[in-house]
Amino acid sequence: MSKLFKYLIFLLAGLAVFAVVLAFxxxxxxxxxxxxxxxxxxxxxxxxxxxxxxxxxxxxxxxxxxxxxxxxxxxxxxxxxxxxxxxxxxxxxxxxxxxxxxxxxxxxxxxxxxxxxxxxxxxxxxxxxxTDSSPAAPEQPGASxxxxxxxxxxxxxxxxxxxxxxxxxxxxxxxxxxxxxxxxxxxNLENRPFPLELSMRLINEVSGQDLTMELASTAQVDFNGGNINLDDLRLNVSPLVLSGDLSVSDFRNAMRWQTSLSSNTFNLSHLLANFMAIDEDSMPAHNEQQFSIQNLQANGDSTGATLGGLTIALDGTTAELRGDYLFATDTRQALLAYNLTADAIDLDALLPATANTETAAATDASDSQPGSATVTSSADTALPIDFLRSMNIRGEHRLESLAMSGLQFAPVAFGLQLQDGVLNIDTQPVGFYDGELDATINLDASASPAQLAVETGLNNISASALTADMPRLDFFTGRFNASTTHMMQGDTVNALFDSIDGASTLQVNDSSVNITMLKRVFSAISVLSPSGNIAAQWPDVVRFNNAEAFLIFVDGIDDNQELNVRLDNFDISGTGGIDLAAGEFDYRLDFSILGEPALQTIRVNEDFQNVAWPVRCDAAFDDAALQYCSPDLQRVREVFAAIARDEIQQRASEALGEQVDRLRNRIQDLFQNQ
Known part of the structure; x- marks a missing residue:
């Protein structure tokens, strides 16, 4: 037994030595x-x-x-x-x-x-x-x-x-x-399926955003045939998870691809936060703004791509998109044609607010440093001129309803056409607060600078219905018509606003207007009046037979605007402008109460009729409406002084006339007695 044990030891040792020698x-x-x-x-x-x-x-x-x-x-x-x-x-x-x-x-x-x-x-x-016609790799000497x-x-x-x-x-x-x-x-590359897992990070060095992606699938690759199939595909870009299939055929010659995908239900804002800066305070809760891709069918080749159907859902609302895209060639530009139909779309919920931290920081710094300049303009935004000139687009849109900037439009139907650098958007009559809205937009990007023309029309709109979504308009009732016609030019947003020309008009039928702000202005004026409060007897709400407004733009919105508002015998006219970056406006106006033949809806002493009372409307849009306007008291004193001078001259003229009449009568009596 001991000899056998020794033989085993020698054998194992010999094998070990042999293995070491063999490895060496x-x-x-x-x-x-x-x-x-x-x-x-x-x-x-x-x-x-x-x-x-x-x-x-x-x-x-x-x-x-x-x-x-x-x-x-x-x-x-x-x-x-x-x-x-x-x-x-x-x-x-x-x-x-x-x-x-x-x-x-x-x-x-x-x-x-x-x-x-x-x-x-x-x-x-x-x-x-x-690479069929490329030279073969040189063969190493002495090897094959x-x-x-x-x-x-x-x-x-x-x-x-x-x-x-x-x-x-x-x-x-x-x-x-x-x-x-x-x-x-x-x-393998021989068309046998095998599992595949892939993860990566997309790092944006400019914004500092870091996006992680994960992909898992069963792959099947036929390299000689140029075919790739990704079955049971699962792509994770938190919180989005896409699943489905993707196939590529003949990628070595005439490549074609097709895919069928769907997604989980996820929070859209939390996905967008991977790609853009979003104010955390504006982010909805995880169980809100639920979005899903119910179905996506697409295919394409070297000439273009076809979206056979894309159905998405957002908080119970569904939308379907179909379209075709053809790549540009030597003889034509790229072409996109699509059709979008949807239920109710709420853009305010779909597009979360973004934080403009740089502008806010600059504004805070300006406010905190004595003598520093106030920030009056934001960074300019260039128009996508190259994009508009690079392709042609035809699109049709039909929406059950659309919510945007707090306003409701229902139903909505409009066409979009971009051809040879000229963009046209033309709506069919859109339902808007018991009335209709029409709009036409023409942007000619083929010109240098680009030319923009905008025409809109509001017909028979209910002011009471509109007030529900725009509370600041609760100062008047009735139905109104409005129209705008504007021309602009420029290759940036600021350049367009700085060149705007045109006019806006508003006409209100059978309207009641809250004139509390006007009464407040005239109460301030009356402080300098020797005859007391001019507006003491005015009611807070007045029904006007004729109410209309005009706003004319001349070479921009910052200044040179001409404003006129007419409420029966009440007339407001003057000039001013708007500072969009600061959210402020500044108008120098004349408030006048006209005498006859104008309908005397607002009554004042005849001495105060047809007098242009100087008023300054200089405030922020967010201020209370009662703070919008106040009288220019220095000029008001001059107006009262002029009224007093006129009255003195009139009394002196009347007194002089009386003396002349008495003298004439005495002379006549003298000659008659002789």
């Missing part, structure tokens, strides 16, 4: 660099690409046992850019195959992989370029693809900390994906 001989005698030509040739033959191993190939035990390859680059032999570059690749090998001189790769681990996806101005991608048999049916692939630079000159895209991690098992 294997690692010492077999130079792994001898596999370099075989690996390069295999990739060239099977992937039709040029693999270059610029570094050495060494044995490695971490992260897997096998070969470690450094400084690797991949090209297609046509475009000048590298398709990809690796700092290190580890290949897990089958030891048994090595003993027979074969290179059987069981696992691939790539670290610090960098991929360049480049699309030139003609829309040709470097990874999809046709059959010198060292190689099997690249890789059981597992892992990519660690990769990055992708995407630059598309045709669409002006320049972005970067980082921290990409990829893993798959039984990976």
């Amino acid at each position: 001989i294997l690692f010492s005698v077999i130079d792994p660099n001898r596999y370099k030509p075989a690996i390069e040739t295999a990739v060239s033959q099977q992937a039709d690409m040029q693999l270059r191993i610029n570094g050495d190939i060494d044995w490695t035990f971490r992260p897997v046992f096998g070969l470690s390859i450094t400084d690797v680059s991949l090209r297609n032999g046509v475009t000048p850019q590298e398709l990809a570059a690796f700092s290190n690749i580890a290949l897990k090998l089958d030891i048994g195959s090595l003993l027979y001189g074969n290179l059987a790769v069981q696992e691939l681990v790539a670290e610090n992989l960098h991929i360049n996806w480049f699309v030139d101005a003609q829309g040709q991608a470097n990874w999809l370029v046709n 693809s059959t010198d060292l048999p190689i099997d690249i049916n890789i059981a597992e692939i892992r990519v660690i900390n990769a990055s992708i630079a995407v630059r598309d000159l045709s669409n002006n895209i320049d972005t970067r994906l980082q921290n990409i991690n990829l893993s798959s098992q039984n990976t």
Whole structure:
């Protein structure tokens, strides 16, 4: 028994020594660099690409046992850019195959992989370029693809900390994906399905936003046929989870793709926060603003894309979009045609408020520093001139109702057409507070600068119904008509406002107007009046037979506006302007109470009729309406002085007339008595 034990010990020791010697001989005698030509040739033959191993190939035990390859680059032999570059690749090998001189790769681990996806101005991608006519990779001297048999049916692939630079000159895209991690098992390019998991971070260096994406799917790749299928696809961009299928066919020649997707129900604002700055105070709760993609069917090829159907839901409201997009060619511009139908859409809930922190900070700094200039303008916004000139669009929209800026429109139907740089938007009669709204917008981006014309019309609108959503308009009732006609030019939003010309008109029928603000102004005027309060007998609410207003714009909105308001025998006229950035207005007006033949709805002493009372309306839009206007008391004193002078002159003239009459009568009596 002891001899048997000794024999076993000797046998095991001998096997161990043999294994050590064998490993020593294997690692010492077999130079792994001898596999370099075989690996390069295999990739060239099977992937039709040029693999270059610029570094050495060494044995490695971490992260897997096998070969470690450094400084690797991949090209297609046509475009000048590298398709990809690796700092290190580890290949897990089958030891048994090595003993027979074969290179059987069981696992691939790539670290610090960098991929360049480049699309030139003609829309040709470097990874999809046709390499059939490109020169074959030069064969290494003394080596051929059959010198060292190689099997690249890789059981597992892992990519660690990769990055992708995407630059598309045709669409002006320049972005970067980082921290990409990829893993798959039984990976192959021979149309056999295998699991695939991918995660990455999209980092916006400008805004500092960091977006994490995760993808899982069962992939099926037929590289020779140019086909890729991603079944049971699941894309997670918190809080959005997309699921469905994606397939690409014949990507090596005439690529086509199609997809069928749907999503979970998620909070839309929390998704938008991944892409834009949103004020946290305006963010809805997680159980609010529930959004979902019920169905998305799309397909496309090298000529364009078709959206067969997109159905989305938001808080019980559904919308459906269909459309086609054709890429631009040498003979025509890109073309987009679509049709949108929806139930009730609330844009106020759909688009959360964004925080303009820079403007607010600048305003605070201005207010806190003595003598500093007040911020009066915000950053300008350029019009998308290049986009408007680059494509043609035709769109039809039909909405059951639309809520925007607190206002309600129902129903809504309008067409949009963009052709040769000219954008036209024309509405059908839109329901608006028991009346109708019509609007026409024409933006000519082919001109330099761009020309904008806007015409709107409000017909038979109920002021009482409108007041429910615009409480500041509760000072009048009745039905009104309004129209606007404006012309602007410029390539930025500020330039448009600075050049606005045109007029707005308002006519109210059978209206009752709350004149409390007018009474307050005349009460202040009456402080200087020797005859007491001019407006003491006026009621708070007055019914007017004729109520109309005119606002004329001349070369911008900041100043030079001409305003006129007529309420029977009450007339307001003057000039001024609006500071949109500061949210303020400033008008210098004359308040006049006309005498006959104007209908005497508001009555005053005849001495105060047809007098232009100077009033300054200088306030912020958010101020209380009663604070909007106040009299210019210095000029009011001058008006009262002029009235007094006129009265003195009139009395003196009357007294002088009386004396003349008496003298005439005495002379007549004298001659009669003689």
